[in-house]
Each structure stands twice: as structure tokens, then as C-alpha cells.
Amino acid sequence: MNQNFWSRVLPFTVFMAFVGIEELMRHLHGQQLILLDTKILYPLYALKIFSVAAILIFYRKFYSEIDIRQWLQIKTSALSILIGLLIFALWIHLDWSLLSQGESAGFDPQTISEEANRYAFIACRLAGAVVVVPIMEELFWRSFLLRYLIKSQFTTVAIGTFSWFSFLVASVLFGLEHHYIVAGIVAGALFNLLLYQTRSIAQCILAHAVANLALGLYVLQTGQWRFW
Template identity: 45%
Template sequence: MNIRKLVKNSSFTRIAPFALFMAFIALEEMLRNPVINKTFHFPESIAIYIYPVKALSTGLLILMLWGNYIELHFHDFRKLSSTLLSLITGIIVFILWIHLDWTWASIGTVRGYNPTLVSDYFTQYLLIVFRMFGASLIVPIMEELFWRSWLLRYLISQDFQSVKIGKFSLSSFLIGAIMFGLEHNLWLAGIMAGVCYNILLYRTRSIAQCILAHAVTNFMLGLYVLQTGRWEFW
């Protein structure tokens, strides 16, 4: 398959931004590895600098593939009842998320993203801006395209574009929510969020509304982290 055909492949265009983002996460984890650090003497803050590159690269890829996302209808926001439901869902997920941080409900060590590890204040603020931008805009678009536009429909039919947005099946609902949860260190909070966003999708039949709810959750979580210093939530 040549590149031109690949970028027009419906599955590829929804998987690629997510895969790129996850590849950067793998790089961050590799740089934090004690053996790697011992060998190359990387500073503790090295992984923090990857986030701006990760956010910008993923955002650029989404823009390059934007014409393929025919399911994104931002005029859906004109339906005020659905938009209000999305805002409420985003707030509820945020509130539940910060209370589901039990040790047994997490995978591995939750390090978080702590820009204060950098001594220069201007750099700290710049890293915070990139984090808020990435978490509140890039991540919601990237994840909702992958999880609720592609995966939930693909689990119903490999010809996923023949499946209407918001079509329910118990297996895709459960598998999608669980897999979404396992993507996060706080797996229980992740499953909860997956369930809430899935239900919102079934109610509104709109990927745009899911992006809005996800963005609200991440933006509020960012404000909470900055106010409390609970960097592990980032």
C-alpha cells in the first residue's frame, strides 16, 4: 500500500495520531528507565521536554488528515441540550477521577508531569501552556477519533464506516471502556471515564460532543493540578 492510499485509509487516519502519541509515551518511559539513565546520565526532567514535541506532532498529523474526519460535526454544539449534557459529563468525570486514585486502582508508578522540575520559571510556564494545550485540545480530538469513532464501531463491524456513530452493542461498550481504562495509569478512573464518554456518545450520537466533554475534563484536571500541585494527575 503506497502512502497516498494509506492516508486515505479510514482506519489508518483514526489510528495514526493515537499511535504517534503512544509512541512518544513509550519514549518517555524509556528515558525514565533506570538502566537507560545510568548509561546515558539523562536528567530527571528530560521526559518533560518531550511533551511539547508530542503535542505539536500529533496536532500536526491531525491537521494533515483533517479532511478524512467526516464524522466531526461541530455544528452539533448548536443543540444546547446535548452541549449542556457534554459539559456536565466532563465535570462529573473530572470530579470522579480525582477521587479514584487508590493505590490498588493504578498501574505501575504514577509519576505525572511536573514542570517544576525545571528551574527556569519561563520554561516552566511554557511547559504548562503546552501541557494545557495538548491535554485540553489535542488529546480529546486524538482519543475520541480513535476510541469512540473508530474502535467502538470497528468492534461491531470491520467495515466500521458502515456503522452509524453512536450505535450500541454491549460487547463494544464493555471492551471499549475497559481498554480505554487500561490506557491510563489510573485504570479504574479510566474505565469510569470510558463508560461516561461512551454513554454520552450513545445519547448524543456526536463525536464532537464527546470531544467537548473530554476537553472539559482535561482542562479542569489541569486547573486542579496547577492549584494543588498534585502532579501525579498529569
């Protein structure tokens, strides 16, 4: 596999590996096979975000499809922001419990007694959700997978090329990545549609960042930690 492949797949793989480790620790704790101090999950999250960010920085020269100058296109960026807010609204207002992966424990920073550490974690959580995750996921789902499902030599496929197969498979897999599966499928479909409309990974990153920022602020305001 070449650098174009690994630069988009490795950040996502590392991210999901950390998610798998966290879920395994929670499962073993629930089965009383290990005694887990949940506070260890906070530095684990920080390590996950810094690791993924480091990989993205290392491969940054391979991400020519990310052109943030496209954010200066006011009408297009306004559409991206609206899509992000729509996804946020769907995520919190609709009942997706029929197809969810159990009850989400989420991250509750109020369990961190030291004020400085609590605010540091909140800052890390927001930075991860608003900066690192949108870049990492849009590179994997919209830049890599949507094109790879059309042709294995994905860099020869133009950004925003549509096929029903890639659209449906990527939308469903995006949903399966998330705790609330149906909400994730809807979000994945909307991000895909935004890409087809704008042919811009940068605009998808913007929409994703807006959705995650709105959700983060909502969680901090309401204490609905299951969304985190």
C-alpha cells in the same frame, strides 16, 4: 488499510509510541541502566503533542464526523460539560490505587528553573490535554474502535451504534491506556454512554476537553502532579 483507517489510528499510535519511549526511559533510569535528566521529558512531551497535532491537521478532511456546530445545541452541550466534570470529580476524589500502574511521576513544571520555559511548558501541557488529546482519543476510541469492533468496515457503522461487546472492550482498553486503570475504565464507559446518547463525536470531544481542563487547573492549583 485506507485513509479512513489511518487518519484515526495513526495519531493515537504516534501518541502511544511517545508514551512508550518516555516510560522506557524512566524504567531504564530507575534500573540505573541510563542516567536520565528528567528535564529532557518536557521537550519530548512538546514533540509528542506537535507531532500528533500535525497528523490531525494533515488528515483533517477525513473527520467529517466532527461537527462543532453541534456544540450550539445548548441542552446537549450542557450534558457533555456535566459528564466532563463528573469524570474529573471521580478522577481526583476516588481511591483507584488498587488498580493503578504504580506511582505516577507526573510532570512537575516547578522543576523548570527558567520562568519563560516553565510557562511555555504549562501552556503546551494544557493545550495538549484540552485540544489535541480529546480530538485524537475520541477519533480513535469513539469514532474508530467502537465501530470497528462491530464491523471491520467501520465507516459503514453509524456513529453511536451500540453493542455490548464493543462497549465493554473499548471501556476496558481505554482504562488500560491510563495510569489509573479503574478511573480510566469508568471514564471510558461514561464517554461511550455520552456517545450513545448524543451520537456526536463533537460532544464527546467537548466532555473530554472539559474533564482534562478541570484536571489541569486542579493540578496547577494544588500541585498534585501525579495526575499530570
